Amino acid sequence: MIHKIAVFSDVHGNVTALNAVLKDAKKNGATDYWFLGDLFLPGPGAEKLYKTVKSLHPAVWLQGNWEQEINSIVDGEADYDDPSEVYLSRLTEYLINNLKPKHYQKLIQRPISTTITVNGLKFGLSHNQAERSTGHDLFPAEAQKNFDHLAGDKDVLLYGHTHQQVMRTSSKGQLIINPGATGQPYSPYAKFMEDQRACYTILTVDDESRIEVDFRKVSYDVDKEIKLAQSKDLPYIHLYEHLRKTGFTVTHDQKLLKKVNSEYHYRHEVRKFFNK
Numbered sequence: 001m002i003h004k005i006a007v008f009s010d011v012h013g014n015v016t017a018l019n020a021v022l023k024d025a026k027k028n029g030a031t032d033y034w035f036l037g038d039l040f041l042p043g044p045g046a047e048k049l050y051k052t053v054k055s056l057h058p059a060v061w062l063q064g065n066w067e068q069e070i071n072s073i074v075d076g077e078a079d080y081d082d083p084s085e086v087y088l089s090r091l092t093e094y095l096i097n098n099l100k101p102k103h104y105q106k107l108i109q110r111p112i113s114t115t116i117t118v119n120g121l122k123f124g125l126s127h128n129q130a131e132r133s134t135g136h137d138l139f140p141a142e143a144q145k146n147f148d149h150l151a152g153d154k155d156v157l158l159y160g161h162t163h164q165q166v167m168r169t170s171s172k173g174q175l176i177i178n179p180g181a182t183g184q185p186y187s188p189y190a191k192f193m194e195d196q197r198a199c200y201t202i203l204t205v206d207d208e209s210r211i212e213v214d215f216r217k218v219s220y221d222v223d224k225e226i227k228l229a230q231s232k233d234l235p236y237i238h239l240y241e242h243l244r245k246t247g248f249t250v251t252h253d254q255k256l257l258k259k260v261n262s263e264y265h266y267r268h269e270v271r272k273f274f275n276k
Contacts, residue, residue, distance in 0.1 A: 001119075001207065002031075002204065002205070002206050002207065003031055003032055003118050003119065003203075003204070003205045004028070004029050004030050004031045004032070004202055004203070004204050005030070005031070005032040005033070005034055005118070005202065005203040005204075005205070006021075006022075006025035006030040006032070006033050006034070006200060006201075006202055007033075007034045007035075007036065007158055007177075007179040007200060007201045007202075007203060008021055008033070008034075008035055008036070008179055008182045008200040008201075009035065009036035009037060009038065009064075009127070009160030009161075009178075009179055009180070009181060009182065009200075010036075010037070010038045010064070010160050010161070010163055010180075010181035010182060010183060010184055011038065011039050011040075011043075011045065011049070011181075011182045011183040012038055012039075012040070012041060012042060012043055012066070012181070012183040012184045013039075013040050013041050013042060013043025013044055013045040013046075013049065013183065014043040014045065014182065014183030014184065014198075014225060014244075015043065015044060015045040015048070015049055015052075015225065015228060016220050016221055016222075016224050016225035016228065017182050017183045017198035017218075017220050017225065018045070018049065018052065018053075018182055018183065018198070019052070019220070020198055020218045020219070020220035021182050021198050021199075021200045021216075021218050022052070022056070023218075024200075024216060024218045025200065025202065025216075028202055028214075028216075030202060032058075032059055033056040033057075033058040033059070034058055034059060034060035034061075034116075034125060034158070035053060035056075035058050035060065035061045035062065036060075036062050036064070036125060036126070036127055036158060036159065036160035036161075036179070037062040037063050037064025037065075037066075037067065037110075037112065037127035037133065037160055037161075038064035038065065038066045038067065038127065038160065038161070039053065039064075039066075039067070039107070040066065040067070040070065040095050040099075041066055041070070041088070041091045041092070041095060042091050042234075042236065042239075042240055042243065042249075042251075043183060043225070043229065043234070043240065044225075044228050044229040044232040044234045044240075046094075046095055046098035046099045046232075047098055047099050047100055047103065050099060050100075050103045050107070059116060060114060060116060060125050061110055062110055062111060062112055062113065062114065062125065062126070062127050063107060063108065063110040063111070063112055063127070063133070064112070064127040064128075064133050064160060064161065065127065065128070065133040065134035065161065067107055067108060067110070067133075068108075068112075068133055068134075069088060070088075070092050070095065070108070071108045073085075073088060073089050073092045073274065074092065074096065074274070076274060076275075078270070078274065080267055080270065080271050082254075083254045083257035083258040083261055084251055084252055084254060084257060086257065086261045086266050086267050086270055087236065087250075087251065087257045087260075087261070087266075088251075089266075089270035089274065090235045090236070090261075090266045090269065090270050091235055091236070093235075093269070093270055093273050093274070094234065094235050098232070112126060112127050112128075112130075112132070112133045113125060113126035113127070113129075113130035113131070114126075115154065118205045119205045119206065119207055119208075119209055120209040121155045121156055121205055121209050121211060122153075122154050122155045122156070123154060123155070123156045123157075123158060124150070124151070124152060124154035124156070124157045124158070125157075125158045125159070126150070126157075126158075126159050127159065127160050127161050128159060128160075128161040129146075129149065129150055129159075130150070130152070133161070134161070138150060138159055138161065138162060138178075139162050139164070140162070140164055140166050140168075144170075144171060147168065147170055147176055148170045148171050148172075150170075150176065151170035151172065151174040151176065154174060155174060155175070156174065156175045156176075156177065156203075156211065157170075157174065157175070157176045157177065158177050158178070158179070159176075159177075159178055160178060160179070160181070162178060162186070163180065163181035163184055163185055163186035164178060164180060164181075164185075164186055164187060165178060165179065165180035165199055165201070165215050166178035167213060167215070175211070175213075177201060177203075177213060179199060179200050179201035179215075180199025180200065180201070180215070180217075181199055182198045182199060182200055183198065184243070184247070184249070185197065185198070185199050185217075185247060186247060193247055194247075195217070196222070196244075196246075196247045197217040197218055197219050197220070198217070198218045198219075198220055199215070199216065199217055199218075200216050200218070201213060201214065201215050201216060202214040202216060222244050222245065225244055226240070226241050226244055229241075235264075235266070236250075236260065239256075239260070
């Protein structure tokens with residue numbers, strides 16, 4: 001049997017982008033779905049977004065570093081003197097209020113890496129490295145040894161996290177692929193950063209273990225996504241609008257976040273919510 005696998009990652013709550021990707025995948029005959037983590041935040045997607053992914057019956061569903069950060073906040077590990085942590089905490093509060101507890105529990109119990117064999121090809125899948133969901137060591141320009149470590153004894157490696165579409169090899173020639181970010185594409189190169197289409201990848205694996213890689217970019221209605229966020233009373237809505245229109249995040253902009261947190265009293269709000 002020929003498998004056409006739609007691989008997607010880093011949705012980050014962007015409902016409209018994911019819907020566009022799934023429509024494109026169906027149009028192109030996808031038979032399987034693999035998700036590499038970071039489903040929620042900072043976008044408005046919550047319960048309905050979870051159910052959308054669940055309805056695909058993905059053979060692979062990983063959690064990423066944002067899921068792990070969300071769980072650490074719920075466990076009371078946030079530093080409320082850090083504006084970025086207040087930002088993540090307020091968004092986590094929004095998520096907790098809009099996601100069924102049973103689905104939250106399933107989310108944080110998912111692995112950060114796994115393996116699966118398709119038509120004789122052994123795939124390794126992870127959000128970043130197999131042993132940890134975060135770090136900068138798999139950005140495209142990083143050292144070859146980092147990618148060799150990722151490869152291990154697998155034939156094909158798939159990872160997310162960097163938000164950039166990548167295809168390269170290990171020193172031995174193993175295939176390494178990043179499908180790019182569905183909800184939050186990124187490029188360090190300004191000209192390509194302007195292209196904010198939703199990204200994913202279709203892998204075709206035939207009965208003879210031959211693989212084809214199709215990097216996909218799908219246009220979607222950004223204004224529709226912003227209106228959805230507004231209708232859901234998403235915290236930091238103006239920052240989300242900026243993100244959707246430019247691609248640039250504010251997660252580590254301490255000066256800006258300190259100002260917004262103070263204006264909306266978010267520090268006090270999250271302390272009260274998570275100290276219940």
